[in-house]
Amino acid sequence: MPLQHASPAPGLSRRDALKTAGGLGASAAVFAATRAVHGQTPSNDVIKVGLIGAGGRGTGALQQTLSVPGSNVKLTAIADAFEDRINGALKAVEGMKDKVECPPERRFQGLDGYKQVLDHCDLVILATPPGFRPYHFEAAIKAGKHVFMEKPVCVDSFGARLCLEAAKLADEKKLKVVVGLQRRYDNKYRETVARIREGLAGDIIGGQVYWNGDGIWYRGRQPNTTEMQFQVHNWYHFNWLCGDHICEQHVHNIDVANWILDRLPETAYGVGGRQNRVPNQPSEIYDHHAVNFTYPGGMRIASQCKQFPGGDGRVNEEFQGTKAYVRIGEITDYSGKVLWKFSGPNPNAYQVEHDELHDAIRNDKPLNNAYYGTTSSFSAVLGRLATYSGKQWDFKKAMELDYRLMPVDPTWDTVPPVTPDADGNYPPPMPSRFKIVSVAKPAVS
């Protein structure tokens, strides 16, 4: 039975549809209810897609989900903090008209539009700044939606715990979750991990992971906007929204380390700072971090990330085994002899994420990336705790901290967790004044 049959009229929510399902006869009602619980969408039914966060990546993910070969799919609702982003995303899918049914009444602007989107979809794309992600993910799973969510999935301990709980609930409801750590969907990485698991490199004893790049964008202050509007628009420069770039960007490489070592870090210890951010572009976050992670069994990972021009850029991961040296796509012994080299095919991992998600939804295959998505995001948060505080942090203890950066139910008039000083600057975090803060409680050292 097509999914639309569960909704007696276009625009009715799934909840309304289930209420009304009694009128369709007992078997139809049972079928609709079973599907809602198990989160499966039979092969020909339309998958209704909602987009929350219609910026660069959200738009890209939308195009990819609408392009899954053979999948009957439609964009039905969209939310963004700002109207121009909604319009931009809709323009980007103009050429896919038969896959877009998103009239003005299902376009929601503002910080809480995500709630309405969840009333109009089966699968939701979460692509706002990551500070919001745990709250959106929890709401999506509670509402019974399949999820594609971008990395990182949390920026603090409270958010990490929320994500892990929502991950469990997703399993109970048989909902499918993909996290946009696309290296996990890239054949070059998958094949490298497979060779390691087969023992080609011996036991992995350590490695180095890098995201050393240039600067990032800056979105200046617009006239007549609140501080909250400025910060949400310019989100990459605020820790409570982006988690600093060790979390926002370098999470990809830290995730590869956790994946290859097949365990989570026990501790993090490191240094970081800010020396090159552009002076007339006030920003809260650091521009470099260097962290040593220790893993159970004595393995060590050295992690580096920087965001300023100049010097040698490097974005990669390397590992040392007892028998061989691993670069992604190539394993050599210590005399330099190539033991294995990747030779394709390697389809676009951003597309594979959605192809595999739709396959899991339609065929009820287990798929839930939220566990590793959360623990890898939190590994990056652990690294940031180390660089901001100058102290060594323990993963388990850090996970239990009363540490929440996101205000409760923020509006455009909420005072953000950080505000500018008299000169318009945001003081960088410093070990000498670092505090664990929770929006609900006073700061503690």
Ligand SMILES: NC(=O)c1ccc[n+]([C@@H]2O[C@H](COP(=O)([O-])OP(=O)(O)OC[C@H]3O[C@@H](n4cnc5c(N)ncnc54)[C@H](O)[C@@H]3O)[C@@H](O)[C@H]2O)c1
């Ligand atoms: N996997 C990847 O390779 C990759 C690449 C780029 C970005 N990303 C991730 O995607 C996410 C978004 O990044 P982006 O580059 O698209 O940024 P972006 O600024 O282009 O888009 C974010 C959008 O979210 C909107 N937004 C902010 N708060 C919102 C809220 N509460 N509700 C609804 N909308 C809200 C913003 O207005 C903006 O349009 C980030 O988590 C980023 O790390 C992943």
